[in-house]
Amino acid sequence: FPRTWVPIASIYELDPNRPTPQLFLNQQYVCYQDQPSGQWIIMDDICPHRLAPLSEGRINRNTETKISSIISTSLQCSYHGWEYDGLNNGKCIGIPQISEQEKTALLSSTSNSNRACVKSYSTIVHKNILWFWPWKVDSLSILGQHKKYPEGMMExxxxxxxxxxxxxxxxxxxxxxxxxxxxxxxxxxxxxxxxxxxxxxxxxxxxxxxxxxxxxxxxxxxxxxxxxxxxxxxxxxxxxxxxxxxxxxxxxxxxxxxxxxxxxxxxxxxxxxxxxxxxxxxxxxxxxxxxxxxxxxxxxxxxxxxxxxxxxxxxxxxxxxxxxxxxxxxxxxxxxxxxxxxxxxxxxxxxxxxxxxxxxxxxxxxxxxxxxxxxxxxxxxxxxxxxxxxxxxxxxxxxxxxxELFDRYVQHTSHCRHCQKGLKQIQTKIIPRLYGVMTISILASGFNLFRGYKLVTKLIALLSFGLIRLITAKIEPAFKDGEFKHYEN
Ligand code: FES
Ligand SMILES: [Fe+2]
Structure with a gap:
C-alpha cells in the first residue's frame, strides 16, 4: 500500500478517555488521548507480558493529590495491571508483580526495557482526523511530497x-x-x-x-x-x-x-x-x-x-x-x-x-x-x-x-462517543423518567382537583406511553440494528 500518512479515526467521535481498538490492513492498534499533553497516542494493541489486547485495558490519569490536576497518563493492561506510557514510546512503567527496586534494575537493561515496551507510532491530527505513520520506512522519506501528507490528501x-x-x-x-x-x-x-x-x-x-x-x-x-x-x-x-x-x-x-x-x-x-x-x-x-x-x-x-x-x-x-x-x-x-x-x-x-x-x-x-x-x-x-x-x-x-451485515452497534455506535452518550441517556434517563411521569399521572387521575383535571392527567399518561413506545420500538433499536428493504422503498 502506498507509504503515506494513514487516517485511522475521527477525534470528533473518539472517546479520549478509553482505549479504542483500531484496524488498518489487518493489524490491530489501540488509541487514546494523553493528558495533560493532549497528544493522541497509537500503539500496537498487544501487551508484551502475555499478549492481551490493551484496548481491553483502562486509562490511568495520574494526579499528585486527589484534587490536583493531571500530571501524567498511562495505559494499563487489565489482565495483570502492567502500565505503559504512550507519550514515552510505549515504555513500560509499572509491573505490579515485582518490587519497585527489582523493576528499576530489570528495565535498566536496554534489551529488557525494549522487550517490555509496546510499539508506538507517530500521530498527527488534521481537520479532526487522527493520522498515523505505521510503516517501517522513516516518515522523513516522503519529505517534500505534499500529497502524501494529511494536508495534501485533504486539500x-x-x-x-x-x-x-x-x-x-x-x-x-x-x-x-x-x-x-x-x-x-x-x-x-x-x-x-x-x-x-x-x-x-x-x-x-x-x-x-x-x-x-x-x-x-x-x-x-x-x-x-x-x-x-x-x-x-x-x-x-x-x-x-x-x-x-x-x-x-x-x-x-x-x-x-x-x-x-x-x-x-x-x-x-x-x-x-x-x-x-x-x-x-x-x-x-x-x-x-x-x-x-x-x-x-x-x-x-x-x-x-x-x-x-x-x-x-x-x-x-x-x-x-x-x-x-x-x-x-x-x-x-x-x-x-x-x-x-x-x-x-x-x-x-x-x-x-x-x-x-x-x-x-x-x-x-x-x-x-x-x-x-x-x-x-x-x-x-x-x-x-x-x-x-x-x-x-x-x-x-x-x-x-x-x-450481522446491518449490525450498527458494532459498525458505528460502539466507537462513537455521541451515540454512546445518546443511547445511555435514552436508557438510563429518558425512558425511566417517562415511566415515572406515566405512573404519577395514572395515580393522579384518581383525584378530581379542578374541571378538566382528569382529562389532562389521562392525556399526559397517554402521551408518555406513546413516547415510551416510540423510543423503545423505533429509536433505541436504531442504535443497534439496521435493515433496508428496497422492495419496500
Ligand atoms: S497480559 Fe497484560 S499485564 Fe499480563
Ligand atoms: Fe454516532
Whole structure:
C-alpha cells in the first residue's frame, strides 16, 4: 500500500478517555488521548507480558493529590495491571508483580526495557482526523511530497477546519468503498428517497479521469454532471489516493444554466470522505460534513447575516440523531455491495477475470471512474495481488449473515462517543423518567382537583406511553440494528 500518512479515526467521535481498538490492513492498534499533553497516542494493541489486547485495558490519569490536576497518563493492561506510557514510546512503567527496586534494575537493561515496551507510532491530527505513520520506512522519506501528507490528501475537501464526521465500518473492502463513492449513477436508485429519487436518473456526463502518470500515485480528477431531486448538478470529483474522495459541485435549475455555469447556490454540493482498508472484506468510511472553508471576509459577512430558522433548528439536533440518519443512508447500499464484492472476488478466483474490468460490463460514461480505479489499484498497490489470474493471491472473505451485515452497534455506535452518550441517556434517563411521569399521572387521575383535571392527567399518561413506545420500538433499536428493504422503498 502506498507509504503515506494513514487516517485511522475521527477525534470528533473518539472517546479520549478509553482505549479504542483500531484496524488498518489487518493489524490491530489501540488509541487514546494523553493528558495533560493532549497528544493522541497509537500503539500496537498487544501487551508484551502475555499478549492481551490493551484496548481491553483502562486509562490511568495520574494526579499528585486527589484534587490536583493531571500530571501524567498511562495505559494499563487489565489482565495483570502492567502500565505503559504512550507519550514515552510505549515504555513500560509499572509491573505490579515485582518490587519497585527489582523493576528499576530489570528495565535498566536496554534489551529488557525494549522487550517490555509496546510499539508506538507517530500521530498527527488534521481537520479532526487522527493520522498515523505505521510503516517501517522513516516518515522523513516522503519529505517534500505534499500529497502524501494529511494536508495534501485533504486539500480538495473544502469543508471547514473542524468538520463534524460520521464513521462507519462496512462489510466490504476498501476498493469497493472507493468504487461506490466515485459512482454517482447509483444515487437515484440505491439511495431513493434518502438522497435522490429514481426519476432523477438521466444519462450522466463524466469526463475521462485525468490519467495518472507512471511517477505519481497521487490522485485522479474528473468532471461530472447528473440530476438529483429534480435539480441539475455539475462539478468536479477527485480521488486523492489512496484514502480521500471528494466532490465539489453546484445545483442548477436547468441544463442550460449548468452548461453556462450560472450557479445561484451558495453552499452547493460538497462531500468529503476517507476510505480506510481495515481487514479483508471490511473497510472504514469517515464521512465529513460541515460548512465550506471560507475566507475571512466571507466569514465576517456570514456572521453578519442572521442565522436562518433551519440553521438554528439544525444546531440543536443532537449529533446522535444525525448519525442515526447517516446509518440509514449507508444501510441502503450495504448489503448489495457486500454480495457484489463476493461475486467479483469469485469471478477473479475461478479465472473468469478478464484482465481489467473484473467481470464488469460498463458501456456507459458514468462508469469511467470505475475503470480508472480498477486500473489504478493493481498499478500502485498490491491490495488485490497483481491482477493476473495465474498469480492468484485473492482470498475470498466469508459471506456474512444478513443480520450481522446491518449490525450498527458494532459498525458505528460502539466507537462513537455521541451515540454512546445518546443511547445511555435514552436508557438510563429518558425512558425511566417517562415511566415515572406515566405512573404519577395514572395515580393522579384518581383525584378530581379542578374541571378538566382528569382529562389532562389521562392525556399526559397517554402521551408518555406513546413516547415510551416510540423510543423503545423505533429509536433505541436504531442504535443497534439496521435493515433496508428496497422492495419496500
Ligand atoms: S497480559 Fe497484560 S499485564 Fe499480563
Ligand atoms: Fe454516532
Amino acid at each position: 480538495s475537501i473544502s469543508i471547514n477546519a473542524i468538520p463534524s464526521t460520521y464513521t462507519r465500518d462496512l462489510p466490504y473492502g476498501w476498493d469497493t468503498l472507493v468504487e461506490n463513492l466515485i459512482d454517482p449513477a447509483h444515487i437515484p436508485f440505491a439511495h431513493h428517497n434518502l438522497q435522490g429519487k429514481r426519476k432523477d436518473a438521466i444519462p450522466i456526463y463524466m469526463s475521462i479521469p485525468e490519467s495518472f502518470s507512471d511517477t505519481t500515485v497521487e490522485s485522479f480528477y474528473f468532471e461530472w454532471s447528473d440530476r438529483t431531486r429534480g435539480k441539475h448538478r455539475g462539478g468536479t470529483g477527485e480521488f486523492n489516493a489512496p484514502y480521500g474522495v471528494s466532490y465539489n459541485a453546484h445545483y442548477y435549475d436547468t441544463k442550460e444554466e449548468m452548461l453556462e455555469k450560472r450557479e445561484k447556490d451558495d453552499a452547493g454540493f460538497k462531500l468529503g470522505a476517507l476510505c480506510i482498508p481495515t481487514k479483508p472484506g471490511w473497510s472504514r468510511a469517515i464521512i465529513m460534513a460541515g460548512p465550506k472553508e471560507m475566507k475571512e471576509k466571507e466569514m465576517k459577512k456570514k456572521k453578519e447575516k442572521r442565522k436562518s430558522l433551519f440553521g438554528i433548528l439544525f444546531s440543536i439536533i443532537p449529533v446522535w440523531a444525525i448519525h442515526l440518519l447517516s446509518n440509514k443512508f449507508l444501510d441502503s447500499d450495504l448489503s448489495f455491495l457486500h454480495y457484489q464484492e463476493q461475486e467479483r472476488l469469485r469471478h477473479i478466483q475461478d479465472g473468469r477475470y478478464d484482465g481489467g474490468s473484473n467481470g464488469y460490463y460498463m458501456p456507459a460514461q458514468s462508469d469511467r471512474c470505475i475503470s480508472a480505479l480498477r486500473k489504478w489499484i493493481p498499478k500502485y498497490t498490491n491490495y488485490l495481488g497483481d491482477g493476473s489470474p495465474s498469480n492468484n493471491k485473492y482470498e475470498l472473505p466469508n459471506t456474512i449473515p444478513r443480520k
